[in-house]
Amino acid sequence: MSLTEFFKNILRLPKTLKESIIRHGKPTSDRTKSEVVMSNIFLHIHSTRIQRYTLKKTFTMGLGVMAAASFFILIVTGILLMIYYKPSVDLAYDSIKDIQFIVPGGRFVRNMHRWATNVMIVTVFLHMARVFYTAAYKRTRSFNWLIGMALFCITLALSFTGYLLPWDQLAYWAVTICANIAGSARELTDLLGITRYFDVGGLIKTIILGSEEIGQDALIRFYWLHCAVLPLLMIVILSVHVWRVRKDGGLARPDEIKPEELAGIEVDEKAEEVFNNAPQKTYGLMCLVKGKTPLVNKGPEDTIPSWPILFIAEFSIFMFILAICCVLAYFIDAPLRELANAAVPENPAKAPWYFLGLQELVSYSALMGGVGIPTIALLGLALIPYLDREEQSVGRWFDNPTGIKVTINSVLYSSIVTIGVLAFTVKFGWLRNWFPDISQLAIILINPGTVLVAFFVLWSMICMVKYDSTRLSAIALFTCFLISFAILTYFATYHRGPNWDFFWLKSQWPIH
């Protein structure tokens, strides 16, 4: 009877619907646990089984997931803010005020967006440092390091473009500075006397701003970049980044793992079996995956099902970041100053904090600080996996005791050098103060920024010769740049006041 069948089907609807969506039973067995992961497009960014080492808390510290989590928060809050934000010079500032005052939860969502940005930048920085210090860019992962660099740049570009949108004094002048940094190639072309014919700096600046000055065109461009282009790029490239991690067989891990390193991580009893180097029967498909091939009917070495433990771990990190953002958003409001005024510059006009290290360098030479040194640094970072091709164990912080020693020495060295150069510059000035008529070329070539770079390169060379290792030399250089960047950022944030003069405390700033 089809009629009774029909009514039965209606009654069975909830069950059949559920079964059509989730096509496996409760995740209790190894098989169903794998099915949970495999049959879900979102969960299948992970493999069904993971190495136990991956879950070691002190190894990754969850930094990559933290960055991804804050990006997720940014997308959600950003989409919400887009409902009210009006990208027009006349309306932008007022729309932000309205978000603050009359939108339900508007102030909280805006604060969340602001704080998630900062969390993301910090975690992206730290994630990069983690990958570097654990040598996780080696072997098959070289290109993924490059993708990571691209993501790093997009992160900075996203937060920079978002900085202008409130259209207040802080935003306006911070972006003015950054736009001028982008246009600083003019310094070089001016020097060569070819600016009239070949104005790269001006070209870049006008392309970014859509005009000579920051105005409506710049605002709409920044809005376009911030809300459409860059997030899209970010999502696509981030997918590739994660997918490649998966294709490279999960996170990097040491070849020899001592049992005590895995203390406290769950064990799968069935996975005790060790690989046989000459298996009789293997999964042919696995040829696509780099590494050793597993045996049939035997669990692969030292792995556990990724469901549920890996997902719980990642979810916990997400909730942790969300909680941090909530607390910060509740207590500290995102800054909003007066309406942008092109006639009255802020003094000091400071870029967003993550660019302040650069701004310090820019105060010596716009070209070197704004273009030269960042290019050198980014290029150097990008080339690390191609220049350092030493065979070594990956997946341990600083590799070994020698690595730790080199790192500590580099931290000390770069701190002393950076603070020394800063102190010298503050106390005695630089070439222009001594020889007022000196050519700009000399300043471009010899300024505190380039001197620092020279010191660091020298140190890295010394390490290379002393330890006869490119990896240790890379560690030395990376540490020097990292520490120096941190010190410069701190210095520019807290000790630079009006006219970019040095002050110990903000209360010492002159009245005018």
Next chain:
Amino acid sequence: MDKFFRKIILASSLVIILFLLLAAWRENLSMDWQKYQQKYKQELFHLAQNDQEKQTAEEYEIKLRQIVLPKLGRSDRCVTCHVAIEDIRMDHMEQPLKSHPGDYLDKHDLNETGCTVCHDGQGRAITVDAAHARDPHEYWEKPLLDKPFIESNCVRCHANTLTQTPNYNYGKALFKKKGCFACHSIRGLGGAKGPDLSDIGDASFHVKMPTAENREGLLNRFNGNVNLAYLHEAIVDPAAQPKETLMQKVDFSDDEVAGLTVYLKSLSSQRRVMDIGVSEVQSSTPLTFPTKSKASEVTGASSKGYAVFNDNCISCHTVGDGDRVGPDLKGIVGRRKMKWLREFIQYPSKLINAKDPIAMDLLKKYDVVMTDMGLTDEDVDEVIKYLKNPEAVTVVSKVKTDTKDQEALTQGVSPEQVSKGIALYQGKQRFVNGGPSCLACHNVKSPDVFSGGLLAKDLTTSFSRLGGMGLGAILKNPPFPVMKKAYKDKPLTEDEVSAVLAFLEKVSLENQKEGGKESSIEFGLILLVIGLSGLFGLFLLYFLFWINKKNKSVNSKVYDRQLKSEDD
């Protein structure tokens, strides 16, 4: 392991719930305006005498309220707390439930003008602190104005002198009397030695000085109003100004300071009427306002003195063009004793304080105290040399006018004024006193208007020829017979004069710009060169592609063969 992560989730979730609830509470349940509106509702019940009033009280909703003014770009939510502002029964209540004092709301419909147009403050805010915008650490713009200072906002709309603004009127008169515009200019009128004060009312601590620290005393005096604190300090203590200032400390009385502060506060970009009070003096002696001409080359025996005169004296004095704010200085060297002249030029205040009879006479006549301009002995020598022999200077003006300077000047003119000027000029908008439109007799080359009559002079370049002051004087008091007759009983108002001036200024600038198109030709030349070289490059590229090409088509052989066979 598992437990560790679960604990993190648990703890984080609890924190998230806590703070979301806190945020919701802060936003929805802890707002002051709700309490005020409750109180108002109770008062309505209390006052209700009949059923209808009781019903109104019952129907009174507790909600956010606002006045939206699309034309002014404002949303004033002040009425969210000040709910009883129009309710005259609430005269006895305390703020914020008090009704508006005076009869101001009769003439200013709340739904048309709103609150912040007169009172300032942050109209969009809905908390007391943010709306009054008085916290100097929060970077809020336009803090609420208190009693005397609120007068400065009346001139945003009212062109004529109001009896309700005694402090403003006093300050405006003082600004003229104390000779402030010897150094300061407002909308291009006045000296260039000190900073331009056109928009000084918008200046605040945050834009002029980075920190509000160490200024608590000053800020407390003005209820945390950073704008007023800045203006007050600028008037009372010139030494506190950032740059090396030439301004000297003047001992003003408290009333005078208050008046000047109100006046300066009124000088903002939102001000529709710009009248610094010199125009009445000007209209009797129409003359152009000689601006310091950077573009001209000065030669001659007295050239140094001419420069000093140009820098310091020209805002108030002329040589041979009649009295202005101060006396005409032609032949002054013959009229006064040298010693007196030297002293008076260098330290006028000294002589006035010493009640020198001549100085007192002058003060009585012109009613403006001459300012100490800080001249050196040498400056005085040179200036006297120049005044002795003003003809010994030849000024060669370079033909090219500095368009950049001119543009900077026009930026001060608001587009509304220009469009009003266009309307007035064409007669689309009538002059208040019924004078005929300009278009009837005058022609102007401008895309904005049709060509006009040819009865009188073409006005295209009138502004650059006569300057704002001269033209203004002509418009107010026409010296030409026909024009004089036409406008005899129908004079233009100040507002109209400035609007028409703004339009003429724009026209003359546009025409100047059209004159200077050489640069674009140069640019075109560069483009041509680039294009030609690009073409050449393309040819080269093609050549590279073609170098191995056969010069006949592929099947030409076959074709030829066929032709041949046909021949056979």
Next chain:
Amino acid sequence: MSEEEHCKIKPEEVTRRDFLKTATMWTAASSLGLALLGSLKFPKPALFPDIPKTFKIGKASDFPVGTEKVFKEKSVVVQSHRDGLCAISLICTHLGCIVKAERKKFDCPCHGTKFDDEGRVVYGPAPKPLEWLKISQLPDGKLEVNIAKSVPLGTKFLFS
């Protein structure tokens, strides 16, 4: 269906339910639910940026019996009858077009609805008569029409 079930390996019995596990699940779900709830509220602002819902029409003495004033910007007509003032909205109850106020009737240009002099539907698709709006007197004697508040058809307000 039975085939599918057959293929499955029998799930193991869940013997122990950890308290931590359940608590975690529920708090996490509720925290995210709360966040979702909050963001669902986000798109509706507490105040809309439109012109006020109430507007003043002057004093009662400005409306002698028989006058009719159309407030075009607000789409309201105010009529003065012997038994009091009334304000009728000119917005068609069908799909929101603005009806034309003519002598003793209102015509809607969009879909041809015709209303009689009191706003009742005479012909056409409109489901309801035109709205009558509340007029109230402010303490200073001025009259105010509230567009957001409708009163039953035929309600007239008498002011002194």
